[in-house]
Amino acid sequence: MLRGAFNRFCSLNKGLLIPGRGLTQGSQNPEKQRVIHMHEACSPIHVNHVRDKLREIVGASTNWRDHVKAMEERKLLQSFLAESQKGLPPRRMRDSYSEVLLPLGSQPELREKYLTVQNTIRFGRILEDLDSLGVLICYMHTRIHEAKMSPLSIVTALVDKIDMQKMSLSPEQDIKFSGHVSWVGKTSMEVKMQMFQLHGNEFCPVLDATFVMVARDSENKGPAFVNPLIPESPEEEELFRQGELNKGRRVSFSAKSLLKMAPSAEERNTIHEMFLHTLDPKTVSFQSRVLPPNAVWMEDSKLKSLEVCHPQERNIFNRIFGGFLMRKAYELGWATACNFGGSRPFVVAVDDIMFQKPVDVGSLLFLSSQVCFTQDNYIQVRVHSEVASLESKEHMTTNVFHFTFMSEKEVPLVFPRTYGESMLYLDGKRHFSSMSVPVNLRKD
Numbered sequence: 001m002l003r004g005a006f007n008r009f010c011s012l013n014k015g016l017l018i019p020g021r022g023l024t025q026g027s028q029n030p031e032k033q034r035v036i037h038m039h040e041a042c043s044p045i046h047v048n049h050v051r052d053k054l055r056e057i058v059g060a061s062t063n064w065r066d067h068v069k070a071m072e073e074r075k076l077l078q079s080f081l082a083e084s085q086k087g088l089p090p091r092r093m094r095d096s097y098s099e100v101l102l103p104l105g106s107q108p109e110l111r112e113k114y115l116t117v118q119n120t121i122r123f124g125r126i127l128e129d130l131d132s133l134g135v136l137i138c139y140m141h142t143r144i145h146e147a148k149m150s151p152l153s154i155v156t157a158l159v160d161k162i163d164m165q166k167m168s169l170s171p172e173q174d175i176k177f178s179g180h181v182s183w184v185g186k187t188s189m190e191v192k193m194q195m196f197q198l199h200g201n202e203f204c205p206v207l208d209a210t211f212v213m214v215a216r217d218s219e220n221k222g223p224a225f226v227n228p229l230i231p232e233s234p235e236e237e238e239l240f241r242q243g244e245l246n247k248g249r250r251v252s253f254s255a256k257s258l259l260k261m262a263p264s265a266e267e268r269n270t271i272h273e274m275f276l277h278t279l280d281p282k283t284v285s286f287q288s289r290v291l292p293p294n295a296v297w298m299e300d301s302k303l304k305s306l307e308v309c310h311p312q313e314r315n316i317f318n319r320i321f322g323g324f325l326m327r328k329a330y331e332l333g334w335a336t337a338c339n340f341g342g343s344r345p346f347v348v349a350v351d352d353i354m355f356q357k358p359v360d361v362g363s364l365l366f367l368s369s370q371v372c373f374t375q376d377n378y379i380q381v382r383v384h385s386e387v388a389s390l391e392s393k394e395h396m397t398t399n400v401f402h403f404t405f406m407s408e409k410e411v412p413l414v415f416p417r418t419y420g421e422s423m424l425y426l427d428g429k430r431h432f433s434s435m436s437v438p439v440n441l442r443k444d
Helices: 002-016 047-058 064-080 108-114 123-142 234-255 265-277 322-341 419-433
Strands: 098-102 153-164 175-184 188-199 202-216 295-297 303-308 346-355 364-375 378-388 396-406 413-415
Touching (some): 123 188, 123 202, 123 322, 153 234, 175 202, 175 234, 265 419, 303 322, 364 413, 364 419
16 A cells, blocks of 8 residues: 555656756646545555654653753663665665654644634744654654664755645645655665645645654764665656756755855846945935835844743754744744735745754844845745754854745735845845746735
8 A cells, every 4th residue: 555655646746757856746727637546555554643653753752850860871772873875775765755744734722723814824833744744754764673773864955945735735625744854874764744635535736845863873963874766667757866966956956055155147236236226316325325215124024033942942952943933933034025015925935045054042142134136026035043052142043034925915025124134135046047037926
């Protein structure tokens, strides 16, 4: 049954094989969308049991007072770690294939947690579920049958991309997540996931996601090797090849970062033209700046928030859960887009979320969001996350989040004042331009 379900999943994933970043999936005819039938797939895990299963895999306690003892016990698992990748048995993509059910329709008591005031689904909660599923999938790929607990500490390193295919999701229909490991390095794994929502008697695709996870040792202090991956079909070979291309694209994008290299000639011209458009024609002075019609200074688009990181939001390794960080960043980003555009925004894509530093329980989490690029009715929002301990006032960057929203109406242009804001504008434009537009998200 698992092989059959997996083969169907691979056929569903053909839309993920196109190189580049896509916002075009949603523009397809919904009647031609690939679907899976309820009775065809294997029994999925209930969404409420994913975190329980992860705690069982690593031996984590549900009681915060026991976390020190639990981490001490994990030190004993060091002997199960491989000294090289060659010492680990290869795995297939179907070995890690997993399904998770979010039964919003059949178990309405779950809806409250996921419900928005507009009677849609909170996308921040979906980000939490995707993060947990991605970690579980990697543990399925790396499991050691003779060990009661996994010696690996698997954490989210990067959200490469999440592309939406539907404008909003119904809180009254069941949702299913599925995914598997699609590419493996020595200590890292790429995970492809899809989300489906029940429409009639079929689960129709509404979201595609690509995460990158890394494996660390039992104490989460250093890298650890993971099982190699063997593709079994031309479709799987293409998925693996795309994983290699994704890695190369990320390296190239990082190398060209505006924090490392000067803008291109075309980008410099863009910034200079924007500067000229803000000169006051009455004074013709470098110091006198005025906004063009239907425009907003970038500095006026900011929103900020502060979170105290309580034990309730910890992950299985007693750091703050990455899904929680994504949810808080998304909700601030959504509020920023809503405040800027003057209407309800819809998320189109989540892009290039790098987890640079873990967040400790008890930390103060500072989130700063601002609009960094706009075009027509699209709003590119950047959320910067910093952390500080209660004892120290030193702030350290933990994450940078990139969200693309689509407003119900055309939005103002955003103009930078300073050189630093100009770099943020160009960075936002790069992220936006890396995807295909326009997008026509399904409303049904």
